[in-house]
Amino acid sequence: MQVSFSAPDIHELFAEWRTSPKPAFTAAPDEQLIHFPEPICDGWIRRLQLRPGIDMVMQNCHFHDALSLAIQETGNISLLRFGFGITGETRGKITGQNQDIRFRAKHFAVGFTTDADTGTMEYAQGQQQLLSTYVDLDTLNTLIGQQLEYLPKELGQALAGQPLSLYLQSGRMPPAMELVVQQVVHCPYQGLTKRLYLEGKVLELLALSLHQVAEVTPAATRKKVLNASDVERIHHASEILLGNLEEPPSLTTLSHLVGLNDYKLKVGFRQVFGTTVFGYLYQHRMQQAQALLKTGQCSVSDVAGLVGYTNLSAFSTAFKRKFGVSPNTYKKH
Numbered sequence: 001m002q003v004s005f006s007a008p009d010i011h012e013l014f015a016e017w018r019t020s021p022k023p024a025f026t027a028a029p030d031e032q033l034i035h036f037p038e039p040i041c042d043g044w045i046r047r048l049q050l051r052p053g054i055d056m057v058m059q060n061c062h063f064h065d066a067l068s069l070a071i072q073e074t075g076n077i078s079l080l081r082f083g084f085g086i087t088g089e090t091r092g093k094i095t096g097q098n099q100d101i102r103f104r105a106k107h108f109a110v111g112f113t114t115d116a117d118t119g120t121m122e123y124a125q126g127q128q129q130l131l132s133t134y135v136d137l138d139t140l141n142t143l144i145g146q147q148l149e150y151l152p153k154e155l156g157q158a159l160a161g162q163p164l165s166l167y168l169q170s171g172r173m174p175p176a177m178e179l180v181v182q183q184v185v186h187c188p189y190q191g192l193t194k195r196l197y198l199e200g201k202v203l204e205l206l207a208l209s210l211h212q213v214a215e216v217t218p219a220a221t222r223k224k225v226l227n228a229s230d231v232e233r234i235h236h237a238s239e240i241l242l243g244n245l246e247e248p249p250s251l252t253t254l255s256h257l258v259g260l261n262d263y264k265l266k267v268g269f270r271q272v273f274g275t276t277v278f279g280y281l282y283q284h285r286m287q288q289a290q291a292l293l294k295t296g297q298c299s300v301s302d303v304a305g306l307v308g309y310t311n312l313s314a315f316s317t318a319f320k321r322k323f324g325v326s327p328n329t330y331k332k333h
Contacts, residue, residue, distance in 0.1 A: 033045075040067065043062055054134070054139055056131070063126060070120055080137065083101075084103075084205070085108070086105060087105050100228075108171065108172075109170035110168070111166070111167060112158055114165075131184060137158060143203075154167040171273055174283065184201045231272060234273075237260070246307065251265065286322040290323065293331045304316075304327075315327065
């Protein structure tokens with residue numbers, strides 16, 4: 001069952017909640033914490049202004065049922081938005097646009113629009129944890145200087161003052177991005193140290209996100225535009241690979257499994273993940289191998305087999321290329 005709340009419904013719930021003995025809202029000069037009314041969910045949303053023009057929002061909620069919320073964000077249409085899914089799944093839709101905005105665990109999205117500031121958000125049942133950052137265009141312009149050539153074309157146009165109905169890019173978070181997100185969630189500091197630490201981490205996420213969505217492929221490849229269905233198939237292919245690190249399917253088999261031809265699969269991986277299919281597989285094999293070696297419970301040969309290497313020497317070479325040390329040395333230290 002899905003429960004729906006209109007914008008007036010939400011305002012009314014918060015008005016009632018503020019008069020209850022349990023406070024709904026607490027605030028500091030640069031930080032606000034809102035506890036959601038129980039009819040919506042059990043949880044909270046925390047907003048921090050890290051510097052003028054850069055805000056960070058953390059949301060941690062448990063939804064008893066699937067929920068649809070009407071969203072009104074008057075005055076926020078000049079913000080570039082970055083979302084990082086930690087747990088759960090959330091879908092959004094901007095009024096007047098057909099494309100869904102989807103946040104999933106271990107995935108990120110970068111979006112911008114000058115056309116609308118209303119829409120809906122749909123939350124799946126269960127725990128939802130999401131980290132978002134908002135950067136206004138003036139601040140982004142200050143950060144990047146005149147280096148517009150390093151940005152996706154659409155964002156360069158937005159910085160130049162051209163209207164943009166919707167820009168949206170998403171993908172699976174690379175390991176470096178996942179690490180920074182976890183560092184933000186588990187920030188060990190308070191006060192000024194906390195704000196400066198989080199500002200640094202948000203700028204790091206900004207850099208990693210823009211790197212992921214920048215036009216890094218050859219011009220001939222960039223002309224190939226994937227539709228929404230193709231992107232979903234590429235993500236499905238990535239999930240198949242991650243679920244079969246020990247015995248991954250061949251490119252031909254993977255293409256058949258997700259309903260794409262070999263060429264579109266290769267181009268799609270470069271556009272969505274910034275690397276080849278085998279490059280993507282290599283990165284995640286090494287990430288899994290690192291995690292297994294950290295536990296100290298598996299031998300190097302066992303780890304090699306678990307991530308799909310039948311040749312121990314080949315695994316050692318691949319691991320050293322990624323981390324700079326052999327797996328034996330890494331396991332010891």
